[in-house]
Ligand SMILES: Cc1cc2nc3c(=O)[nH]c(=O)nc-3n(C[C@H](O)[C@H](O)[C@H](O)COP(=O)(O)OP(=O)(O)OC[C@H]3O[C@@H](n4cnc5c(N)ncnc54)[C@H](O)[C@@H]3O)c2cc1C
């Protein structure tokens with residue numbers, strides 16, 4: 001069976017629930033499919049492809065976001081943490097059915113499964129795309145930051161199939177369509193290839209995090225290399241406390257050891273945020289960072305360099321020392337009553353991932 | 357417990373201190389890297405440190421492997437000075453333009469040529485490419501089990517290792533049968549500093565250069581030609597914002613910012 005006219009979205013699921021990044025990808029896949037139909041005059045279908053121990057209840061809602069079909073490959077051994085088995089099953093499905101395009105959410109799971117599938121079927125994969133389009137030749141155009149973050153570069157996979165891309169949660173929006181009908185479902189019993197017994201799961205520990213996740217914070221205070229020191233970084237933490245926000249960082253700030261950890265980095269290798277308010281201090285505006293914050297609500301940037309690129313992506317520009325502005329802002333917010341017994345209005349930003 | 361022969365993949369990346377100097381040639385659309393020194397990809401030093409610790413505990417050998425232009429001998433000397441026993445540089449014009457599938461094919465061919473390798477360690481991702489794909493694909497070319505996001509590696513009994521991984525809010529401990537490919541994250545360890553005696557010792561260690569002709573390559577996946585992905589046009593991200601200037605003393609600026617924050621619906 002050849003399904004050259006299919007676009008697949010690989011869905012990550014665990015204990016009967018699926019990661020919402022799937023809906024974001026399905027929304028975009030639906031857009032790609034209609035563009036391909038215009039160009040080629042044939043029908044393109046979007047399939048959500050789930051691998052796991054059982055079918056996922058509620059998956060039918062994917063129809064509303066643009067999925068025409070849901071293919072579930074069930075096997076008792078397809079437990080979440082055996083990424084090797086998921087990849088093996090997906091690779092055989094791809095070889096059997098030959099989709100034109102396969103998209104993965106670049107979660108930790110997807111980032112491990114996607115390159116494995118690509119290597120198995122010997123095709124190209126563009127990692128951490130910040131946009132996907134179809135060009136006039138009907139090829140998938142995958143945009144990634146290039147040349148040290150100064151520009152976005154296209155990656156194409158002109159010959160080998162499928163064309164494969166991974167996209168971080170939050171890059172696309174899940175937009176329900178106005179459509180009537182129901183989703184086609186297909187449940188498969190895949191065969192696990194032999195010899196896949198060299199990995200064994202010994203122990204799983206789920207950690208609960210108490211902080212508002214960066215992707216869900218209504219206010220993001222972001223700091224870059226220009227913040228200058230660990231002491232100054234504390235001012236950003238204080239601001240976040242007053243505003244009920246969460247602190248994010250750029251890569252240099254992470255490398256300096258000022259920031260909270262890898263999961264607080266914003267950008268192509270980190271999180272995509274869309275808070276109501278984004279306050280950036282000492283950030284130059286590399287594309288690697290900008291792609292992770294450009295859709296925020298109100299964007300303030302504080303930088304000593306009046307020509308900093310970040311200002312092109314900001315609503316309000318402050319040309320000044322990060323420390324001086326952060327300290328004054330803290331005093332001002334306290335005087336205005338911020339932070340006094342708050343927690344009331346820590347709303348979610350418009351684009352939360354809401355994983356699982 | 358038996359000795360473990362580990363290969364660590366190290367990639368030279370442009371030194372972050374010179375990031376500002378890296379420019380783009382507007383005509384050829386290629387990255388201008390001339391005169392920008394390279395360093396070992398930071399996570400690859402963590403991988404090397406993990407390998408050295410395994411050798412200290414378990415005995416064995418640590419070899420470093422890099423597919424890079426000839427100038428990367430400097431980076432490999434640094435790895436030798438850190439404590440690796442030998443280094444292999446894979447340099448050939450035919451490798452230029454390799455994407456991750458082509459790169460991992462070349463690395464896999466070198467691991468095969470070395471033979472009797474128990475463990476391959478890599479960084480989880482490289483600081484310049486950042487694709488985080490090479491390690492899994494290397495595992496596939498070799499047909500070995502592979503895991504990413506390792507924050508702990510413990511050699512175990514009868515040809516197995518225990519690997520702790522950290523993904524999102526989840527830690528998973530695996531038992532993996534060697535040979536295997538494992539990629540590490542930053543918090544697995546703190547790479548050691550180089551000592552003077554390390555530098556001196558490095559001068560006497562083998563640093564071997566292999567070209568394509570020395571390796572059992574898969575010609576269908578070689579270099580630019582054999583890479584499934586191709587680079588297309590480049591775009592400047594379009595700034596969509598007005599960027600109004602807030603002027604005055606820090607206090608005045610802060611007062612103006614607070615007004616805007618309030619109007620954006622952020623209350624106290
Ligand atoms: C493959 C790859 C992936 C990457 N992924 C990411 C990612 O996900 N996220 C990310 O952020 N980066 C990422 N990077 C790094 C990225 O390219 C940039 O290097 C980084 O975003 C720059 O961070 P910065 O703005 O903090 O530092 P810099 O570029 O060094 O800028 C510092 C800024 O601070 C200003 N400044 C200095 N002093 C002061 C002061 N006293 N007060 C106010 N301002 C001051 C300066 O004018 C300057 O504009 C990636 C790079 C690569 C190659």
Ligand SMILES: Nc1ncnc2c1ncn2[C@@H]1O[C@H](COP(=O)(O)O)[C@@H](O)[C@H]1O
Nearest residue numbers: 365366423478479481482487488489490
């Ligand atoms: N050219 C190369 N030579 C040696 N190792 C490499 C090379 N490219 C990637 N690697 C290894 O693969 C890891 C992941 O790289 P990447 O997939 O480029 O993000 C790196 O941390 C290195 O350990």
